[in-house]
Amino acid sequence: MSQKKLSYLLSKLTEKKMNNTKKMTNDNIGANLLIVDDEVSIRNLLNQFLSPYYKVRTVSSADEALDLLKTTKFDLAISDINMPGKSGKEFFRICQKEYPDMHIILMTGLPELSDAVNTVKEGAYYYLPKPIDLKFLLSLLKQAIAEKEKKYESDDMGKMRNLASDYKVIRSIGTGASGVVLLVEKNNVQYAMKVLRNWNETINKNSEKMQRFIREAETLSKINNDHVVKIYDHNLSKTEDSPYIIMEYVKGSSLVECLKNNTFNIEQKISIILQIAEALECVHAYGVLHRDIKPENILITEDMKVKITDFGICHIPESSLTMVDEILGSPAYMAPESFDASQKVDARSDIFSMGIISYEMFTGNRPFDGDTVLQIMESIKNRKPVAPTKLNRDIPPWMQDILAKMLNKNPDERYNSAGDVVKETNYSLKKYGTRAFTFSAILKRILFKKITVKSNVWE
Numbered sequence: 001m002s003q004k005k006l007s008y009l010l011s012k013l014t015e016k017k018m019n020n021t022k023k024m025t026n027d028n029i030g031a032n033l034l035i036v037d038d039e040v041s042i043r044n045l046l047n048q049f050l051s052p053y054y055k056v057r058t059v060s061s062a063d064e065a066l067d068l069l070k071t072t073k074f075d076l077a078i079s080d081i082n083m084p085g086k087s088g089k090e091f092f093r094i095c096q097k098e099y100p101d102m103h104i105i106l107m108t109g110l111p112e113l114s115d116a117v118n119t120v121k122e123g124a125y126y127y128l129p130k131p132i133d134l135k136f137l138l139s140l141l142k143q144a145i146a147e148k149e150k151k152y153e154s155d156d157m158g159k160m161r162n163l164a165s166d167y168k169v170i171r172s173i174g175t176g177a178s179g180v181v182l183l184v185e186k187n188n189v190q191y192a193m194k195v196l197r198n199w200n201e202t203i204n205k206n207s208e209k210m211q212r213f214i215r216e217a218e219t220l221s222k223i224n225n226d227h228v229v230k231i232y233d234h235n236l237s238k239t240e241d242s243p244y245i246i247m248e249y250v251k252g253s254s255l256v257e258c259l260k261n262n263t264f265n266i267e268q269k270i271s272i273i274l275q276i277a278e279a280l281e282c283v284h285a286y287g288v289l290h291r292d293i294k295p296e297n298i299l300i301t302e303d304m305k306v307k308i309t310d311f312g313i314c315h316i317p318e319s320s321l322t323m324v325d326e327i328l329g330s331p332a333y334m335a336p337e338s339f340d341a342s343q344k345v346d347a348r349s350d351i352f353s354m355g356i357i358s359y360e361m362f363t364g365n366r367p368f369d370g371d372t373v374l375q376i377m378e379s380i381k382n383r384k385p386v387a388p389t390k391l392n393r394d395i396p397p398w399m400q401d402i403l404a405k406m407l408n409k410n411p412d413e414r415y416n417s418a419g420d421v422v423k424e425t426n427y428s429l430k431k432y433g434t435r436a437f438t439f440s441a442i443l444k445r446i447l448f449k450k451i452t453v454k455s456n457v458w459e
Contacts, residue, residue, distance in 0.1 A: 033074065033076050034077040034078070035078050037083070042130075053141070077095065077105070081108040092124055096122070105140065108129065125140075167184040168185045173192065191232065194247060217236055227275050227276070228309075230248040250309075252300050252307075256295040258295075259361065273421075274426070275306035276298065280418035292353075297309055298357070331376045332356070332376050334349070358403055359385065362391075362395050367386075388400050389436075398428035
């Protein structure tokens with residue numbers, strides 16, 4: 001039977017599950033993918049192609065994969081069928097019993113229709129003939145992850161219906177790798193309820209995920225600032241229940257959506273930067289580092305008020321929960337020192353992240369980018385970004401100076417505090433306004449001895 005005909009029959013076998021899933025976007029970099037194949041060329045090919053989209057691990061045998069699964073959770077595995085030792089089919093059947101939530105795609109160079117039909121009926125997500133159509137594989141993976149997320153959301157909603165009897169669950173307003181956020185109501189007031197999934201794990205009070213969840217609630221409960229999402233209630237002491245926290249419900253959009261629409265003017269962008277800086281000044285005053293300042297964690301209300309959220313990976317001094325041997329945060333928005341366990345991470349690291357967001361708001365581009373996490377890390381550590389005014393002539397020259405200081409790769413050359421960003425921004429705004437590079441603006445800066453910094457930050 002030809003591969004074309006086999007692929008057609010396989011697509012019919014999975015058509016029902018595929019049609020019931022919403023279309024995916026490329027925002028899946030958080031998904032963990034395991035590749036199992038004894039051929040090093042196949043492992044390298046799949047790793048190189050899929051790394052920009054997923055966190056990929058590769059192993060050469062089923063036994064090695066099963067050992068890894070004991071310590072690491074994966075959303076999906078791709079396994080060759082014909083391997084020395086345990087076959088891909090044996091690996092699949094073991095995973096069906098021990099890791100039922102993990103989707104598995106089987107691949108083979110010797111496709112047979114009976115194998116395809118049987119393995120898909122048994123629960124394999126797909127049976128993929130070699131040579132592999134990489135574009136089709138990518139679409140298949142996106143579909144599988146979308147289905148998994150939809151199932152999580154459905155399961156979470158079902159469990160939440162009976163979870164907090166005082167709160168009425170209205171709908172889901174967000175979902176991610178570790179939990180779901182629901183819109184709930186009590187006494188005609190709406191709140192956001194954040195709940196962890198993988199319930200058996202979270203019931204364990206000593207689990208790292210549970211500890212991070214508790215830490216988020218405790219941190220937010222101490223902070224009272226208009227630009228930080230408030231927390232009102234939680235059940236974290238009741239380990240027999242599914243853990244949740246009740247937070248302020250913010251009507252508006254994440255900065256991600258705002259960046260896509262690009263509807264803000266210069267004044268509004270400067271206002272957003274000031275509000276982020278004011279929030280960080282307050283958070284840092286509590287001895288807390290956010291460590292994941294990115295557009296997804298910044299909410300903008302309808303009246304242009306900024307709210308920072310998601311302190312799930314924040315760092316609190318003297319805490320044993322912050323691990324130096326793992327990268328916490330989103331690589332594209334992290335400071336250079338965050339990638340080096342030997343370097344100190346402090347408030348200036350959050351300021352660098354704020355600088356990346358500010359640059360992106362003004363230019364439409366991130367200052368550092370790459371196709372893989374390693375390329376992004378290399379760019380942040382070593383590459384100089386294009387000067388913002390080369391990309392947007394409307395940027396005030398003094399704002400480029402402030403961006404340069406926030407984005408300096410040497411922490412000692414950055415602002416010492418977010419409060420310093422607020423002070424210098426307000427001073428420059430009052431003295432020079434929001435005018436771009438005009439003769440009068442430059443003359444005024446010369447008179448006030450504030451000539452544009454010839455920084456070594458820009459290329």
